[in-house]
Amino acid sequence: MDTQATQLRPSHPNVLGSASTFSAALPFLALLLVGISLPLFGGGYWGVIATRACVYWVLVSGLNLVVGFGGQIAIGWVALLTLGAYTTSVLVAGNVTPALPPYLALAIAAVVGAIFGLIIGLPALRLRTFYFAITTLGFATIVTQVALAWQSVTGGGVGVAGPIFPEPFASQWGFYYFCFGLAAICTWMTANVAASRFGRALTAIRDAEVAAEASGIAKPALLGTVFLFSGAVAAVAGGLFAALQSYITPDAFTLDLSILFFIAILIGGRGSILGPLLGTILLTVLPEFAAPLVAWSTFLYAVLLLVIVLAIPGGIAEILDFKNRRPLESDRAIIPRPELLEPLLGAPPDAGALTLEEVALSFGGVRAIDGLDLEIRPGQVHGLIGPNGSGKTTTLNVISGYYTQQRGAVRLNGAALPVFARHRRAHMRIARTFQTPRIVGSASVLENVMIGGTIDGEGTFIESLLSLPRHRRDEATLRNTAMLALATVGLERLAPVRADRLQHSELRFTEIARALMLRPAFLLLDEPAAGLSAEEIERLGALILAIAGAGTGVLVVEHHPDLIFDICHHITVLNLGKILAAGTPAEIRAHREVVNAYLGA
Amino acid sequence: MVESIVSTGLAIGCIYALIAITDNVMFSASRVFSFTAGTLGMLGGVLGSLFIARMGMPVAVGFLLALAGGAVLGIVTEIVAVRPVLKSLDQHLYVLSTLALALMIQQFTAIEWSTEPQPFPRLFDIARGGFDQLFWLPMLACAVVIVGLELLYRRTLIGHAFLAIAEDNFAARALGLPERSLRIASFALAGVIGALAGFAGGEMLLAFFANAPMLTFYGFVPVALGGMGNNRGAVVAGLLLGLFQQAANFLVGGIFASVAVFTVFIIVLLARPEGLAGATLQRRV
Numbered sequence: 001m002d003t004q005a006t007q008l009r010p011s012h013p014n015v016l017g018s019a020s021t022f023s024a025a026l027p028f029l030a031l032l033l034v035g036i037s038l039p040l041f042g043g044g045y046w047g048v049i050a051t052r053a054c055v056y057w058v059l060v061s062g063l064n065l066v067v068g069f070g071g072q073i074a075i076g077w078v079a080l081l082t083l084g085a086y087t088t089s090v091l092v093a094g095n096v097t098p099a100l101p102p103y104l105a106l107a108i109a110a111v112v113g114a115i116f117g118l119i120i121g122l123p124a125l126r127l128r129t130f131y132f133a134i135t136t137l138g139f140a141t142i143v144t145q146v147a148l149a150w151q152s153v154t155g156g157g158v159g160v161a162g163p164i165f166p167e168p169f170a171s172q173w174g175f176y177y178f179c180f181g182l183a184a185i186c187t188w189m190t191a192n193v194a195a196s197r198f199g200r201a202l203t204a205i206r207d208a209e210v211a212a213e214a215s216g217i218a219k220p221a222l223l224g225t226v227f228l229f230s231g232a233v234a235a236v237a238g239g240l241f242a243a244l245q246s247y248i249t250p251d252a253f254t255l256d257l258s259i260l261f262f263i264a265i266l267i268g269g270r271g272s273i274l275g276p277l278l279g280t281i282l283l284t285v286l287p288e289f290a291a292p293l294v295a296w297s298t299f300l301y302a303v304l305l306l307v308i309v310l311a312i313p314g315g316i317a318e319i320l321d322f323k324n325r326r327p328l329e330s331d332r333a334i335i336p337r338p339e340l341l342e343p344l345l346g347a348p349p350d351a352g353a354l355t356l357e358e359v360a361l362s363f364g365g366v367r368a369i370d371g372l373d374l375e376i377r378p379g380q381v382h383g384l385i386g387p388n389g390s391g392k393t394t395t396l397n398v399i400s401g402y403y404t405q406q407r408g409a410v411r412l413n414g415a416a417l418p419v420f421a422r423h424r425r426a427h428m429r430i431a432r433t434f435q436t437p438r439i440v441g442s443a444s445v446l447e448n449v450m451i452g453g454t455i456d457g458e459g460t461f462i463e464s465l466l467s468l469p470r471h472r473r474d475e476a477t478l479r480n481t482a483m484l485a486l487a488t489v490g491l492e493r494l495a496p497v498r499a500d501r502l503q504h505s506e507l508r509f510t511e512i513a514r515a516l517m518l519r520p521a522f523l524l525l526d527e528p529a530a531g532l533s534a535e536e537i538e539r540l541g542a543l544i545l546a547i548a549g550a551g552t553g554v555l556v557v558e559h560h561p562d563l564i565f566d567i568c569h570h571i572t573v574l575n576l577g578k579i580l581a582a583g584t585p586a587e588i589r590a591h592r593e594v595v596n597a598y599l600g601a
Numbered sequence: 602m603v604e605s606i607v608s609t610g611l612a613i614g615c616i617y618a619l620i621a622i623t624d625n626v627m628f629s630a631s632r633v634f635s636f637t638a639g640t641l642g643m644l645g646g647v648l649g650s651l652f653i654a655r656m657g658m659p660v661a662v663g664f665l666l667a668l669a670g671g672a673v674l675g676i677v678t679e680i681v682a683v684r685p686v687l688k689s690l691d692q693h694l695y696v697l698s699t700l701a702l703a704l705m706i707q708q709f710t711a712i713e714w715s716t717e718p719q720p721f722p723r724l725f726d727i728a729r730g731g732f733d734q735l736f737w738l739p740m741l742a743c744a745v746v747i748v749g750l751e752l753l754y755r756r757t758l759i760g761h762a763f764l765a766i767a768e769d770n771f772a773a774r775a776l777g778l779p780e781r782s783l784r785i786a787s788f789a790l791a792g793v794i795g796a797l798a799g800f801a802g803g804e805m806l807l808a809f810f811a812n813a814p815m816l817t818f819y820g821f822v823p824v825a826l827g828g829m830g831n832n833r834g835a836v837v838a839g840l841l842l843g844l845f846q847q848a849a850n851f852l853v854g855g856i857f858a859s860v861a862v863f864t865v866f867i868i869v870l871l872a873r874p875e876g877l878a879g880a881t882l883q884r885r886v
Contacts, residue, residue, distance in 0.1 A: 134818060302702075
């Protein structure tokens with residue numbers, strides 16, 4: 001495997017080599033320099049603005065993982081800022097406990113923020129988008145009301161003094177460096193996550209949730225972790241905010257702030273770190289240039305939001321993405337290299353057979369599948385054909401857990417597959433592709449394929465956050481394996497390209513590469529040949545045969561009889577949810593009912 | 602005390618129910634929810650106060666103008682924030698576009714009207730006390746809207762057309778129904794209902810820009826609990842919400858009541874994401 005991967009690399013030195021890493025880091029380094037040298041240029045009021053931008057970014061960086069990467073519309077994040085600000089201030093002031101040192105208070109605030117981040121975030125796991133947005137909005141309203149009402153602790157409408165951090169951070173510029181340092185750390189940490197399997201899994205949940213599940217990504221665990229992190233940094237930002245304001249009242253935490261955070265991310269662009277960072281700086285600084293407009297700033301943010309949503313949904317990040325505006329070669333053929341399957345898939349898995357016994361499922365009065373028996377054996381290609389509505393895709397969906405059969409059983413090596421736990425299928429090495437390719441359009445082809453290997457990473461979220469060795473090893477392995485998978489299906493030249501620029505047939509092969517990342521014992525292909533040219537179908541057929549040859553059991557749902565008869569060892573013909581015929585290709589070809597009903601003379 | 606809880610609770614509940622119906626009417630026509638629902642309610646109160654108290658118009662004229670204002674905002678919502686993003690429903694851009702519009706109107710109101718709550722005029726010159734207009738006006742408005750919608754949907758051709766596009770948009774278009782005009786009409790109707798909610802509840806809620814997000818939230822709770830597009834569920838849930846909130850108000854004290862409401866909302870939603878009366882959606886891959 002390693003030898004193959006190293007052989008691949010020299011031909012594409014610029015794909016993800018050190019040059020491109022450096023150019024990606026360049027804007028951040030520039031901002032770092034500007035930030036460090038800022039006190040040389042000016043002072044006074046601009047120092048406050050710069051500190052404020054840093055504080056906001058500490059919050060936005062975490063929120064960015066939720067909104068920009070995870071696609072969860074959390075509009076009430078100011079609630080966590082409020083929570084952090086009050087927790088820190090109250091603990092330092094000693095209203096309830098003995099007065100605590102500011103750093104300890106800030107740390108406690110982070111813990112409280114993490115817990116509440118999780119609580120606010122939990123509904124996202126079950127609720128639809130608008131519901132979640134409304135829930136966060138409701139939470140934001142309520143936190144402010146509580147701050148107002150709980151006079152004995154928060155001081156009510158009168159407020160409470162913010163914490164003062166001891167020297168060397170007590171002076172204006174000292175405090176600025178403190179905030180700037182934290183902002184820089186947050187940038188580094190979230191950039192690490194963004195470039196890790198966790199960041200890619202988040203974008204997969206955002207843009208292709210079913211594909212994420214099929215790749216074994218457990219949405220609750222992942223989003224839960226991200227909400228914890230995001231809540232913690234938001235509360236830290238709150239503590240800093242309180243110190244910066246030096247005195248806080250509930251009035252300081254209007255929904256306008258929430259909107260500012262949220263819009264900063266959207267202006268910046270989803271799935272980017274640099275974009276939202278620039279967005280935050282822009283939105284913090286802009287109103288200062290137009291003093292008369294300060295009252296109108298939220299109105300202008302709202303206008304900006306509308307314009308972005310309607311006109312440039314990609315935000316700043318897309319405008320800055322020069323690399324992906326270069327035209328692609330127009331005449332590019334997909335030439336799979338099945339010989340690479342051996343290093344990619346390794347030794348044939350020993351999984352037994354995947355069997356369906358008497359499976360039945362109806363939707364209302366319609367019997368989608370009715371007493372279906374099926375056996376997929378390792379190393380064999382099993383074809384599932386039949387007219388539209390005969391239950392082919394439904395069968396796939398029962399196997400991958402999107403539907404639960406009402407009768408019968410789906411067994412892997414004799415053991416029943418768990419109901420509901422769709423992402424567990426990936427751990428059992430059952431991979432699949434989709435009738436309409438489910439791809440993260442804004443991610444590169446390589447990243448899309450790497451999503452398929454998410455469950456093979458060993459490092460934890462914390463390790464990725466801090467870029468510890470295990471994270472880096474995971475990434476290197478995933479990258480090499482994904483390059484190998486891409487080379488296997490014949491797409492390695494497109495590895496760095498944004499996936500939404502690909503042609504339809506290329507997306508189909510990308511999905512196969514992603515599925516191969518699981519080293520599948522069983523591979524379910526849902527109409528893999530739809531939309532492919534005759535030549536591509538032929539190559540696809542050879543690739544599927546080679547995959548089966550490596551020991552994988554393949555189930556193909558297809559409409560192209562030629563492909564099915566060429567590659568299948570065994571064919572099941574469905575009609576109205578029932579088996580019309582089953583047997584070898586030769587038997588099916590000779591089956592009179594099948595020929596009459598489906599194949600034609 | 603019980604009497605006060607019940608009358609205030611039911612009155613507030615009626616306002617929430619009306620906002621929920623506003624949400625539902627927009628949802629039926631377009632399959633999207635809009636953050637402008639509460640804004641419409643807020644605007645009903647502000648416009649009523651503006652026309653009647655500040656500009657001295659007769660109550661009837663002020664009332665009609667306020668409703669007209671709601672209708673205009675409804676139509677603007679459709680044109681500016683809904684229609685452009687309907688093509689890509691799966692990206693949920695409508696959440697952001699309607700939020701942006703709602704914020705624009707809210708901020709405009711805050712700056713041009715007032716950032717403080719302004720009094721809303723008493724509509725009928727009768728002595729205060731007992732079962733006051735403060736309470737029965739929202740209830741009357743709610744009853745009128747329920748009966749009116751019921752008649753509209755059951756007895757009139759345009760009502761049938763509304764139901765048709767709500768039931769199956771594609772089939773309705775295939776039958777030659779003017780889907781776009783019907784959608785605009787629905788949003789105008791939603792605007793009128795939302796403004797009516799704010800106008801009828803004006804004396805209770807006052808003319809205050811910050812009512813917008815408050816009503817958006819509390820108006821959506823009945824939708825979530827009663828099931829999307831289900832007006833009867835929305836009314837029942839709205840009334841329960843109002844009663845619960847008022848009861849919590851008295852029992853655990855003013856502001857922690859909202860914490861109680863929020864907690865119950867979250868728990869119910871987590872237990873039954875499709876709402877208490879809604880049906881589960883089958884998932885499609």
